[in-house]
Amino acid sequence: MAKVAIVMGSTSDWPTMQNAAQMLKSFGVEFEAKVVSAHRTPNLLVEFAETAHEMGFSCIIAGAGGAAHLPGMIAAHTHLPVFGCPVKSKALNGIDSLLSIVQMPKGVAVGTLAIGEAGAANAGLLAAQVVALQDEAVRDAVIAFRKTQTETVLSNGNLELDA
């Protein structure tokens, strides 16, 4: 089965990026998660991105905060789809991360998600949808998830005042 890679700039991103991992796990999609940094481990980044397709990954989720060059640099070294997750930074609440990831130059694509946990979870969902193109069991799991979500919202009914 195709695997999904989750890479992040630091272990401090893991609480956010775990949301992507949990989403993949819920659909039965195999994943590997590790720290790779464009700034701190530049050689590892090139080695990882250049060989990711040989390792059986179907797409890559890359999360980083602050000067978040990781997703773009990964995308520069692979033909696999890359989903970028802006991690919420302490100083600028993730606006820096978002702007660093989203404004890629034409010709090198990163699909940018929302800042923080929701974005990371949606990156996991998108990656599962990529895997679902070739894998019926994952496709059925994604469809079931969406159906349950819709039913849950519809069953909420009318909202009442607390007091």
Ligand SMILES: Nc1c(C(=O)O)ncn1[C@@H]1O[C@H](COP(=O)(O)O)[C@@H](O)[C@H]1O
């Ligand atoms: N943005 C990047 C990159 C990169 O883009 O390569 N490498 C680490 N970082 C980010 O630095 C922040 C602080 O890292 P530390 O908590 O380790 O100091 C993290 O959010 C990480 O993603």
